[in-house]
Amino acid sequence: MGLKQNLHNLKEKYKGTKMAPAFNAIHTFLYLPNETTHGGTHIKAADDLKRTMNIVIMALIPCLIFGMFNAGYQHYLAAGELERATSFFSGEFWNMNNFFIGLKKVLPLVIVSYLVGLVVEFIFAVIKGHEVEEGYLVTGMLVPLIVPVDTPLWMLAVAVVFGVVIGKEVFGGTGMNILNPALTVRAFLFFAYPTWMSGDKVWVHDAVNRVGQPDAISGETMLGSLAQNLEPKYSVWEQFMGFIPGSVGETSTLLILLGGLFLVFAKIGSWRIMVSAIIGALVMGLMFNQVVEFGWITSGSKFYGLMTVDFWQHLLIGGLAFGIVYMATDPVTGSQTNKGKWIYGFLIGFFSVMIRVFNPAYPEGVMLAILLMNVFAPTIDHYVVQGNVKRRLKRLKVKTA
Amino acid sequence: MAEVAEQEKVVKAPSEPLFSKKNRKLVTDPLTDNNPITIQVLGICSALAITAQLKASIVMTLAVFFVMGVGNVVISLMRNIIPSKIRIIVQLIVVASLVIIVDQVLKAYSYALSKELAVFIGLIITNCIIMGRFEAFALGNGIWKSFLDGIGNAAGYGLILIIVGFFRELLGSGTLLGFPVLGNPVEKTGLYALGYENNGFMLLSPMALIIVGILIWVQRTKNPALVED
Numbered sequence: 001m002g003l004k005q006n007l008h009n010l011k012e013k014y015k016g017t018k019m020a021p022a023f024n025a026i027h028t029f030l031y032l033p034n035e036t037t038h039g040g041t042h043i044k045a046a047d048d049l050k051r052t053m054n055i056v057i058m059a060l061i062p063c064l065i066f067g068m069f070n071a072g073y074q075h076y077l078a079a080g081e082l083e084r085a086t087s088f089f090s091g092e093f094w095n096m097n098n099f100f101i102g103l104k105k106v107l108p109l110v111i112v113s114y115l116v117g118l119v120v121e122f123i124f125a126v127i128k129g130h131e132v133e134e135g136y137l138v139t140g141m142l143v144p145l146i147v148p149v150d151t152p153l154w155m156l157a158v159a160v161v162f163g164v165v166i167g168k169e170v171f172g173g174t175g176m177n178i179l180n181p182a183l184t185v186r187a188f189l190f191f192a193y194p195t196w197m198s199g200d201k202v203w204v205h206d207a208v209n210r211v212g213q214p215d216a217i218s219g220e221t222m223l224g225s226l227a228q229n230l231e232p233k234y235s236v237w238e239q240f241m242g243f244i245p246g247s248v249g250e251t252s253t254l255l256i257l258l259g260g261l262f263l264v265f266a267k268i269g270s271w272r273i274m275v276s277a278i279i280g281a282l283v284m285g286l287m288f289n290q291v292v293e294f295g296w297i298t299s300g301s302k303f304y305g306l307m308t309v310d311f312w313q314h315l316l317i318g319g320l321a322f323g324i325v326y327m328a329t330d331p332v333t334g335s336q337t338n339k340g341k342w343i344y345g346f347l348i349g350f351f352s353v354m355i356r357v358f359n360p361a362y363p364e365g366v367m368l369a370i371l372l373m374n375v376f377a378p379t380i381d382h383y384v385v386q387g388n389v390k391r392r393l394k395r396l397k398v399k400t401a
Numbered sequence: 402m403a404e405v406a407e408q409e410k411v412v413k414a415p416s417e418p419l420f421s422k423k424n425r426k427l428v429t430d431p432l433t434d435n436n437p438i439t440i441q442v443l444g445i446c447s448a449l450a451i452t453a454q455l456k457a458s459i460v461m462t463l464a465v466f467f468v469m470g471v472g473n474v475v476i477s478l479m480r481n482i483i484p485s486k487i488r489i490i491v492q493l494i495v496v497a498s499l500v501i502i503v504d505q506v507l508k509a510y511s512y513a514l515s516k517e518l519a520v521f522i523g524l525i526i527t528n529c530i531i532m533g534r535f536e537a538f539a540l541g542n543g544i545w546k547s548f549l550d551g552i553g554n555a556a557g558y559g560l561i562l563i564i565v566g567f568f569r570e571l572l573g574s575g576t577l578l579g580f581p582v583l584g585n586p587v588e589k590t591g592l593y594a595l596g597y598e599n600n601g602f603m604l605l606s607p608m609a610l611i612i613v614g615i616l617i618w619v620q621r622t623k624n625p626a627l628v629e630d
């Protein structure tokens with residue numbers, strides 16, 4: 001009798017007791033439960049919630065590793081101890097010193113995120129007497145990837161508690177939430193501790209401590225410098241590869257693109273949302289480019305810097321790509337209908353670029369755009385479904401008439 | 402004369418002691434199981450707007466105490482002579498006069514605070530709790546009962562306001578009634594020396610809504626009978 005059988009027996013023995021959900025959570029994490037289907041349905045698919053979540057995490061791992069290297073790279077680069085990397089496989093970037101800095105800074109974020117989030121989930125599962133859902137597995141991985149590298153751990157813990165409780169548990173747990181929990185966490189951090197979440201001192205490790213010293217670091221993000229009408233310091237190529245300051249895991253558009261393709265290939269992420277969000281961002285970017293072209297906005301305007309960015313470049317800077325691939329496609333908070341997905345995605349891209357350009361105080365328009373569209377997703381679905389009902393009714397009338 | 406006599410009769414009619422169980426319930430119910438904010442969901446606007454500071458919440462509570470108590474008594478006194486077609490206008494005039502008194506007193510004795518509360522004192526007039534209690538209670542009950550009802554509802558309203566104000570000021574500014582209880586954020590003393598920071602989100606109105614929501618949640622968890630479908 002192996003470990004698996006022992007666990008099954010334990011589970012049967014303690015069925016219905018108070019701590020059972022907590023135990024079952026660990027059990028189901030390790031093994032496929034020996035549950036048989038109840039009721040009428042007997043079709044079984046391999047892609048249960050656990051599998052779905054694991055595939056998203058697999059798609060996120062490259063971003064996490066890259067983020068660790070990038071944390072160290074940005075730190076040493078800013079301190080003047082490194083040359084700028086010249087190719088994707090450059091030794092300046094992929095070296096162990098970089099990785100250790102990143103490991104030291106990013107791993108605690110990951111651990112705190114998972115620990116706090118899962119403790120909250122376990123507590124709620126035990127109180128409410130339902131099973132622990134796997135929903136937090138992805139949220140817990142997303143959270144450390146979308147915060148600045150120097151975020152204090154207690155802040156992250158507070159924000160995770162807020163995000164999981166207010167963003168998810170009050171609505172009834174995984175599958176019932178209106179807002180994306182990971183973005184709720186980030187929104188909380190952003191509004192609660194703005195000095196730690198924006199500006200030019202938070203994106204590079206150790207930059208805060210060097211303020212005022214001769215070797216002070218300016219770790220402006222692309223969006224930050226563009227919002228101030230400054231000449232961007234990074235080439236398009238660097239933006240695409242992700243050798244730029246930013247939140248931990250969102251800088252590398254290349255890896256996000258690969259992750260997105262993987263999600264689409266695994267049929268986990270919706271390609272409709274991704275494609276339409278990209279189209280939305282491009283359309284808005286093109287409109288801004290045209291505004292500049294017509295001379296309605298001149299270099300004196302505070303919007304000039306962001307408006308003159310080539311429309312396609314918006315996809316490379318900031319968290320737009322990351323948000324589109326990993327967050328807009330959340331099956332719970334996004335639109336469910338196919339037509340709805342097109343509208344939902346398009347508006348996310350559209351609003352992201354709009355907020356980013358028009359409100360430099362909120363440089364990360366993607367977060368706000370996705371949260372906003374999360375709220376509207378059910379409405380979009382409702383009208384899509386109603387539209388379909390009406391069309392079919394009409395068809396019926398024509399036939400019977 | 403006839404009217405006065407009639408009114409006296411109405412007042413005397415319930416021959417129960419001043420603090421009978423029923424009367425006490427008028428005061429205690431709005432504190433818990435019939436709270437104007439968490440159960441009736443009235444007066445949310447002001448609960449969101451002025452609770453960033455505890456002091457403002459307390460002053461607001463006192464103002465509402467006055468307006469509710471006196472207003473309920475006045476409406477109850479006049480309940481038999483108000484034509485029902487114009488009762489809303491009469492009620493508005495009563496609230497408006499009382500609110501102006503509060504506003505003027507504040508301006509005279511605490512100008513800075515009246516600046517801080519600004520338009521929200523004037524907006525007591527639109528506080529749904531007040532019109533709601535006039536309409537639902539004072540128009541149909543005696544003076545003493547109406548007074549107790551007014552006081553009770555103001556207390557229930559104030560209780561929530563003060564709880565929300567307490568958390569918002571403590572976590573948002575690190576002070577209570579302006580007194581720095583968590584240390585000095587600029588000189589990094591007290592909690593701030595450990596890396597603690599004020600939560601700016603607490604000072605924004607959405608957080609008040611979330612705190613009220615959490616209060617509603619806690620209350621309904623404790624007393625499942627309050628849960629609506």
